[in-house]
Amino acid sequence: MEPLKDLVIFFFTSPTIVMGAVFLLILYFVSVGSTSGDLRKEPPGPRPLPLLGNLLQLDLSRTYRTLCEFSKTYGSVFTVYFGPQKVVVLAGHKAVKEALVSYAEEFGDREVLPIFKDTNKGHGILFSNGDSWKEMRRFALSTLRDFGMGRRVAEEKILEECGHLIHVFENQKGKPFDTARPLNCATSNVISSIVYGSRFEYNDPRFKNLVSRANESIRVAGSAQIQIYNMFPWLVRWIKNRQLMIKNAAISIRDVKDIIQQLKETLEPQTCRGLVDCFLIRQQKDEESGVKDTHFHEENLAFTVSNLFAAGTDTTAATLRWSLLLMAKYPHFQDQVQEELVRVIGSREVSVEDRKNLPFTDAVIHETQRLASIVPTAIPHKTSQDVTFQGYFIKKNTVVFPLLTSVLHDESEWESPHTFNPSHFLDKEGQFIKRDAFLPFSAGRRVCLGEGLAKMELFLFFTSLLQHFRFTPPPGVSEDELDLTPAVGFTISPLPHELCAVSHE
Template sequence: MALVQLLLMHVSFTGALFAAVLLFLCIYLFSISSSSQNDGKYPPGPKPLPLLGNLHLLNLKKTYLSLWKLSKQYGSVFTVHFGPKKVVILSGYKAVKQALVNLSEEFGDRDITPIFHDFNDGFGITFSNGENWREMRRFALANLRDFGMGKKRSEEIIIEETQYLKEEFEKFEGKPFDTTQPVNLAVSNIISAIVYGSRFEYNNTELHRMVRRANTTMQMTGSASVQLYNMFPWLRCFVKNQKRIINNFREAFKQSEELVAGLQKTLSPQNPRGITDSFLILQQQKQGSSELGTLFHSKNLHCTINNLFAAGTDTTTTTLRWGLLLMAKYPEIQDKVQDEIDRVIGGRQPVVEDRKNLPYTDAVIHETQRFANIVPISVPRQTTCDVHLNGYLIKKGTSVWPLLVSVLRDESEWETPGNFNPGHFLNKQGQFVKKDAFMPFSAGRRVCLGEGLARMELFLFLTSLLQRFRFTPPPGVSEDDLDLSPVVGLTLNPAPHKLFAVKRS
């Protein structure tokens, strides 16, 4: 009843709209009855209510927890109706791996929900399919290798930024502070250097605008009202967050247009400074080409830039903030990390090559990603053809949601899935051990294309910060008082908190 009241609060039905809804309801009920699970071949799930589907079973403020709970009843592959839309949920390591890795082509398309279509219109990387997605992803991967992942230059960019971030922390002079903004600015500067070819000063208003806009957009995109909009697009006029998100992206496009215009004035085809330069050079080269030239247009450029900026900022920032909070929460683990850093590195700057000699530190970073579980539901997939999974038929074009929280907290894969335990990634000899069920970046053909860069950032930032500072709760706050309950948006952020960053002698 509460959900019905919520919908009625948002919608004032006119006579015409009411008639349209009744017609839609009749069609929907007919489709449900006519498809009646096809003799049990389709994945099982709770019986949907007319129009509302299974909304009465879902807490839209914590959708991932509702779905995880339903998986206990309906199994690792099951169906949930989000309003009139049928969605297949994948739960647990085995089911997710089978779909995303072993059947990566069959589960390889993106399900582009209304909110994502509104601001990407099928362009860019994250929310596109077909030839556009293949070409933009191919371009981005090639240029991330050149300007970001796997190159000495990217390591130098990150190391330089760690120095600025440490100086920023020192400005608080031992007073408790919120880590959100300084960490956000530092991480944003990494992707800015790779995309635009240069970093911003921390007091730069352009940088602050980009960061603030990205944060609010991620928060609003995961809100209950936007989830309702994705189910019932005709609610558009009544969903304020949808309008705010669209305004944010218009501002983001305008800002990227201004930055691109500045780069075009000094563009040198022989010396590209970043991904944007490379795109502009290709755009010039492919003018008149009938094959792919049409894909290298301004809309794809700005969608790709904003996709990279959003993906390269929020998740890494959030993980770093969780890492610092967990170090303050568990001082005995922080002690072990700092002892290992002191023993292996001493006072010199940490470099990527040090990772292999810091097994405990590496285990703590991996466990932070597993425990923090910042993307509990992978960005929705869509089946490219009819496919069978675990004995069930999933038809072509079906929306599929891989439940990553169920992988990172799978009781059959992790000894203590609900606890922060670096031992998950260590053997009896204290050596680092890889785990197949470690999927914070998702998996398969849609795996996060910036995974290599993010891993490098997490290692260099956390080792550099823990080498310099001791992180503790503010005065009057004990370790037990530090709250590990997440704030839910599109990603899971730490609850608002402040920490001490005490300079180590």
């Protein structure tokens, strides 16, 4: 919490910031005064301080933990102030699912945090609203389906990448190594092959930089500095991590535009190589038809590609890193997975069709997603209209945090919510069962559009790797010493670590 203390001290010692703080304090009391006559019941929550809100009560590196603790006191729908910004938090399976599914329209808008306004400028899919978002999401979904999301063509692309990844792991010759970079490259290549129509070599300089910048920005987006900036964007624009994220975004968009230009120069309208080609063809048709105010323009294409690349890389790779770490930490579960793979698959290549005959393996993958809770608070939502929800009145344009980790770790839904237990997804006969409280991809209008592709990747990468390797801690490190503490970030990865991939051959 030292960085937070330093920032607070700076607030109250800098003349410029003190003047800004006084101004915000006046606004705070004006806003309080203007709503004091509203008798409608709003969600409860901890009492906020003027200007700072509940800032001093929050662990800004892992905000989701503080919010989970608050839910024990204030219930499943409560209010927290991030500085002067009012946020309604939804906690637990019942509240989150009801809001996102039964009240999908009311809770379906995106709250674009200041840092993402800076880096995305309202373009793309993840951090946009209105007609542009609807058009880009619809286009991306239909195009991803056309290029095989959930079909054989995508399966072939993933299995091809499995071969490259296995080769990288084999080259480690059983010695300890960090799995992060090869897994990030592998998952990046799957989305690249669908978006661009081709994959990259792992040592391609531009590809390596695109992957590392995306990972760095996602990590930094969860830092205390960026949280402070999102609360007080007018006062702390100088924060180092903000400058880093803006720089990373600008360089990556430039690289993406270069790749798009190369594809444009070799475009053949009769043959779509990937999503970019489909977009460019649609763009040409709009231009030829004289369509005005089209959303199919260069900026939307570049940011849509960038959004898909970052989202398609980070979350899937982080889940795979967790899965291999958990196998090394709990070797008896790894034994069961590998016994099932040998019995059902043998030495042949795995396929998506095998999933239904691998219930324990499927349960291990699902349990990894549940326990890891990669996106603990989801990307913030915003109410599109006034809504009364579970007896509480929530105004239009209120920021909403669906606390996904509280669903995946809901003590009323899971038998042992805080431990790794594949039995959560198995019945008494050992067959796989679905669980209503399994929401790692969120739900409703803003559900992850790459859910089908991510599920296929997790299954094929995990089973292919476990077919070829046994994962163990480095020499001299016991299973008990493998650390499951999550790293800090906008998404939740394991801390940096090394494993040994020992070939079965």
